[in-house]
Amino acid sequence: MEKLTIKAETKTINGEVNLTASKSESNRVLIIRALCEDYFPIHNLAAAKDTETMVNLLADKGTIKDVGPAGTTMRFLTAYYANTPGSWILTGSERMKNRPIAVLVDALKELGAKIEYLEKEGCPPMKIEGGNLKGGKICIDGSISSQYLSALIMIAPTLPGGLEMELTGKIASIPYLKMTLALIAEFGAKYTFEKNIIQIEEGKYKGKEFTVEADWSAASYWYQIAALAEEARITLKGLKEISLQGDSAIVEMYHSFGVESVFNGNQVTLKKLNQPSVKHFNYDFSDCPDVAQTLAATLSGLNIKGHFKGLESLRIKETDRIAAIKKELEKLGASIDILPNDEIQVNQGRLKAFDGSIETYDDHRVAMSIAPLCLKIDEIEIEEPNVVAKSYPDFWRDLAEKGLTSSK
Template sequence: MQQAPSLQKCSEVAQRTKAMNWLESRLQSATDDAASDNTLTVTPIKSLDGTVTLPGSKSLSNRCLLLAALSDGSTKVDNLLESDDIRFMLEALDQLEVPVERHSAESVTVTGQNGPINSPLNEDETNELFLGNAGTAMRPLAAALCMGQGNFVLDGVPRMRERPIADLIDGLQQLGADVSCVAETGCPPVTIHAKGLKGGKASISGKMSSQFLSSLLMAAPVVDGDVTIEIKDELISAPYVALTIGLMKKFGVNVEIEGDMDGKPSFHIRSSEKYISPESILVEGDASSASYFIAGAAITGGTVTVRGCGSESVQGDVAFANVMEQMGAKVEWAPESITVTRDSSVKLKGVDVDCGKIPDAAMTLAVAALFAEGPTTIRNVYSWRLKETERMKAIVAECTKLGAKVEEFEDYCIIHPPPDNKINDNILIETYDDHRMAMTFSLVACGGVNVIINDPGCTAKTFPTYFDMLEGIATH
C-alpha cells in the first residue's frame, strides 16, 4: 500500500500547536480546579528515610501482558502494576476475548492465542477499543492487531489524539498492513482492517519514540514470514528497546541485531521464531518511579532504599541514580535495590547531562536542579513534547513559578535555581493530567515549603499509592 505523503512525516508544527493550546487551557483551569478542592498540599519535608518497595514497571507490565496474549500456553504475571495504563490493556484483552484470570490486582494468568489476536466480532463489525492516554497500550496493540484478522478502531482521551503514531503506521504500511491514523496530525484514532501479514521489510524513524520500534518488534513473531526493521535516522531511548528484546527472549523469541543501538541499527526476526509461554514471569519494580525517592534522599540528605530494581535491572532509568551521584549523592547498588543518601557537608551541584536514554526520570532531575549550586542542563529530551502533556512547556512553567529561571530550547533546557535555593512557598503546581508532573513536583516540599499539587489523582495512571508511600518515609 502506498502511503499518503501527509503520513510520511508527522507534522511537528501541528503537534506543538495542539500541545501548547491544550497546555494553555489547562493553565487557565488551574484556579477553578483549586476552588473545587481538587488539590493536595504536601507540607515541608525535612528528610526522607526508609525502604520503599516499588510497584511493577508500567513498560514491563503491558509488554508482559501482550506477549503472554500472543504466546503458546498460559502465563502467570506477578507484580503487575495496578494503574490506569494497565487497566486499559486488560480491558482491551477482555474485549478481544483473550482469556485473563484475575488472581489479584497484581497477579493474572493470560491464556495465549498461540499467534495473532483476531477480532471476536463478525467480519462486517468493528471492534472499538478505548485506551485512555496509555501509550504503552495504544502503540503495541496497534501493531499486534494488524497481524491478525478483523476490523478495529483504537482511540483514547483528547491528549491521546495529540500524541504521534505516524511513524509506527508508516512501518506497518510498509509491511502491507491496511492501517491508518488521522492524516493531518499523524495521531490516533487508528483504524485497522486486518487480514494477516506475510512479513517483509520496514524502515522507520526512531527519533520521536522508541515505542514505535518496540511495537513492531513485539508484533513481528506472529507474522507469517521473516521481518526486518531498520532505523533510518537515530534511535532514542535505546534502553527501552533493549528491555523489549530481553523480554521477547524470555518468551522464546530471538531478535538478531545489526549495527550500533546508538546509531542506525536493524533488527531481523525469522519466521521460525514463535512466542512460547515461560509459564510465569515477575514484573520488575518501576525504575522511573524509583527516581522520586532517590532524588528525595539526595535533596534532603536522608537515606532511602528502593527495592525492586538495582544493578541487575533491565530498565534504563536506573541510570538516574548515577546522575544523583554526579550531583553529590552517595549511591550503593545491590542486584535488586538501590540505596541513596548525601552527606550534609556536601552540597548538590548542577550538572550537564544527556538524558536521551532516561527521559521520564529526567523530569525528576528538573526539580532536583532547584536545590543545586549552579545551573543544570537537561539535554536530548525532545520526546518530552510528545508525552502525556507537552512536558517541556509544563516543566518550564512550573519551575518558573517556584522561582527558578529556565531557558527553553527545542530539545533541552537549562534550569537556574532560585537565588540561595529559596523556593517560593504555597505555589499551586498545575499537573496537566500528567502523573509524572504530580510526583516530580511533590519533591518541592523538600525545600522547606508547602507545595500544592493540583489533581493529585492523576498519579493513578502509574502509581496510585505514591503520595501514601512518600508520606510513609517523610519526616516533617
C-alpha cells in the same frame, strides 16, 4: 478541581518503600503473552493505570478500544490489533487524539496493514482491519519514539518470514529498545541487532512464568527526595543492580548529588552522604527521557546549574513536558531557558513559597517531579493529584509514610 497540599513534616527521610512494578516491563510482557499460544502467569504486574488499561482492553471482546491517556498502550495495541483478525477502532483522550502515530502506522501499512484515520490525519482514533500482515524489510525513523519500534518488534516473530528493520536517524531511548529485544528473547524469539539494523526471525513465543521488576522511573523520585533531604536512608525494594530499564541510570546521576546506592539482592539502599559534588550538571537524556523532569526539579531545589539535551520526545508525551516543567518550576522561583533543538538550561535561582497551585496537565510525571520540592519550600499545592495513578498509584501514601504529608 481537586487539589492536594504536600508538606514536609521532617527533613530526615528514613525507611523502606515497596515500589510499584515497572509499567514498561509489564506492558511489554502482556503483549507478548497475548501473542503467545501458551498462557503464562505474570507476577508483580504493575498497578499503574496504564497497565490496568492494557489488561482490560486485551481481555475485552469488544471492537472499540479506548486507551484514555495511555500512550504506550495505544502504540503497542495499534501493532497488536493490526496483526489480529477482526475490525477494531482505537481511540483515546483528547490529548491522545493529538499525539502523532503516523510513523508506526506507515510502517504497519508497509507490512500489509489496513488502517484508516477517523479524525485528524496521523493521529488516533483509527479504524484497523486486522490480520494478514506479512514480514519483510522496512525502513523506519528511530529518532521519534522507541515505542513505535518496540510495538513492531513484539509482533515481528509472528509475521511470516520475520522482520528486518533499518533504523534511520539517532535512535531514541535505546535502553527501552534493548528491553523489548531482551524480553522477546526471554520468551523464545531470536534476533540480531547490529549497527542500525534489527533482524527478528519468524517463530513462536514460548510461555514461561515471569516476575516484573520494580519501576526505576518511580525510584527516581526517591533519589530526588534523598538528594533534597538533610539526611536520608531509604531502602527501595524490588530493584536489580543490572536492569533492563534505562532509568536505572539515575544511580550514577544522583551520586553527583551526594546520594550513594548500596545494592543487596533485589533492593537498593539510598544514603545521603554529603553535599552535591557538582556545580554544573550536563546530561544527554536520549536514553532516559522520563527522568529529565525529575533532574530539572532536583537541580532547581539544590540551586545547581544544568544543561539537558536529548529531550525531543518530551514534546509528544502526555503533555509538552519541556514547556510544562519550565512553567511550573518557574512558579516556584526556578529559572529555566528553552534552547534550540529542544534543549534546556537550568539556571541558578533560589526556590520560594508560591501562593498558587501547580498545574499537572494530566501528566503524572509533572506532579511527581515537583512534589519532593516541599523539602525546600515548606508546602506545595498540586492540582489533580490523582494523575499519579497512571504509573505510581501509591505515590502520595508512600510519601506520607516517610513524613511528606498531604491534605486536600
